[in-house]
Amino acid sequence: MKLAWEPEDEAFRAELVAFLDEHTPAEAGTRDFGSGGPVDEDIIPAWSRKWQAQLFDAGWMVPAFPPELGGRNCTPVQTLIYLEEVARRGVPRSLHFPGYAIVGPSLLEYGTEEQKQLVPAAVRGDTVWCIGMSEPNAGSDLAGLRTRATVHEDAFVVNGQKVWTSYAQVAQKCCLYVRTDPDAPKHKGISLLIVDMDTPGIDIRPLRHISGAAEFAEVFFDDVIVPRENLVGDLNDGWRLTQGSLAHERAGLWVEGVSRLEQSILSLIDLATRFGADRDPVVRREIAAAYENAASLRALGYKGFSSFAQGSSAPEHSYMKMASSEAAKAVFELGMKIQGAYGAVVDAERGDEDGRWIRGFFMSFANTIAGGTSEIQRNIIAQRILGLPRS
Numbered sequence: 001m002k003l004a005w006e007p008e009d010e011a012f013r014a015e016l017v018a019f020l021d022e023h024t025p026a027e028a029g030t031r032d033f034g035s036g037g038p039v040d041e042d043i044i045p046a047w048s049r050k051w052q053a054q055l056f057d058a059g060w061m062v063p064a065f066p067p068e069l070g071g072r073n074c075t076p077v078q079t080l081i082y083l084e085e086v087a088r089r090g091v092p093r094s095l096h097f098p099g100y101a102i103v104g105p106s107l108l109e110y111g112t113e114e115q116k117q118l119v120p121a122a123v124r125g126d127t128v129w130c131i132g133m134s135e136p137n138a139g140s141d142l143a144g145l146r147t148r149a150t151v152h153e154d155a156f157v158v159n160g161q162k163v164w165t166s167y168a169q170v171a172q173k174c175c176l177y178v179r180t181d182p183d184a185p186k187h188k189g190i191s192l193l194i195v196d197m198d199t200p201g202i203d204i205r206p207l208r209h210i211s212g213a214a215e216f217a218e219v220f221f222d223d224v225i226v227p228r229e230n231l232v233g234d235l236n237d238g239w240r241l242t243q244g245s246l247a248h249e250r251a252g253l254w255v256e257g258v259s260r261l262e263q264s265i266l267s268l269i270d271l272a273t274r275f276g277a278d279r280d281p282v283v284r285r286e287i288a289a290a291y292e293n294a295a296s297l298r299a300l301g302y303k304g305f306s307s308f309a310q311g312s313s314a315p316e317h318s319y320m321k322m323a324s325s326e327a328a329k330a331v332f333e334l335g336m337k338i339q340g341a342y343g344a345v346v347d348a349e350r351g352d353e354d355g356r357w358i359r360g361f362f363m364s365f366a367n368t369i370a371g372g373t374s375e376i377q378r379n380i381i382a383q384r385i386l387g388l389p390r391s
């Protein structure tokens, strides 16, 4: 067994660290990564737009991509090094993930030559994208979506409603999943359209999270005309596209989840010390259990990564999102318990990190829902990994 990095990987890390040391904006380090940001902050503040563009121009936005797409053709191992270094510092590379993480890879795989031209701006963050999947009656059961697009010779006409659409209020474009064949079995009549968010007939109504931030919206479509050439992939083949083409991102997403969890545990230790709870045997045991959990998740992530880097599938990664978001929820719950009634108070003078705990606590629930709920992930684990029958 060899546990050292290759010299070229160490050189890659040194170049990255030097870049981050020199260029990371002050705001990125203090940003409450993963928990929604302060309530009164722009969803995508100017510093983060500039930072994303800077990362892209230097080939550090998605290092596995080629230079013209904001990368440097790096290897999977180097991607892991990159994700760890960035996550360790709590530096968000972007505050709007759909463009670089979902839209870019999907258009590269399924888009027409013209649609592929949209990718550099999506990854650089110059174009903000949103993803219109969920509807009031189609979340976990996404294939039940009903937003309808009637097909005409040179255009689609869209009517219906989406909900929980992150960034809709600031997005220029939307990857919109619509029903194009209402008579086909439900997985078969779905298509993917690129929709310009300023098209007449689109009504965007922001929704506030319980944390107070308004990062998503409900979006209504009333006779919205979408040019035929905005269809991605084949007509009625949208379900296959929902599965995405995120192999690299998926293999790395767990790093952010686990690193964020580890950072929350360090903050929890600090909080327990400040509140004098660090000598309480129950609190100590719970913190140690959280640490143990995070360490096991990291080890499992590496195991999955090793299979992925050798070209095999990594079923471990489908477990990681559920496990790390549930573990983070437990950490934030303990943080709230330690603070008692003070937990609900946002008071910078008392040193409660400017509402970090209460905001993180609220968002920790959202993170077990977004991108597929924990219950659905458990169903997937039971059926696809453990081979159990459907209940």
Ligand SMILES: Cc1cc2nc3c(=O)[nH]c(=O)nc-3n(C[C@H](O)[C@H](O)[C@H](O)COP(=O)(O)OP(=O)(O)OC[C@H]3O[C@@H](n4cnc5c(N)ncnc54)[C@H](O)[C@@H]3O)c2cc1C
Pocket (backbone or CB within 6 Å): 130, 131, 132, 133, 134, 135, 136, 137, 138, 139, 140, 141, 163, 164, 165, 166, 167, 216, 366, 367, 369, 370, 371, 372, 373, 374, 375, 376, 379
């Ligand atoms: C912060 C955040 C951002 C989001 N951003 C987007 C976005 O940008 N675009 C987008 O399209 N959507 C987005 N969503 C929506 C998200 O994908 C859905 O909330 C999620 O898929 C669950 O769907 P639902 O809310 O309709 O809940 P439902 O599917 O109605 O589920 C309700 C409850 O029932 C449980 N349940 C449902 N079916 C089963 C089952 N078969 N077995 C066991 N339990 C079950 C669920 O786990 C859940 O607890 C976002 C959500 C959040 C929280």
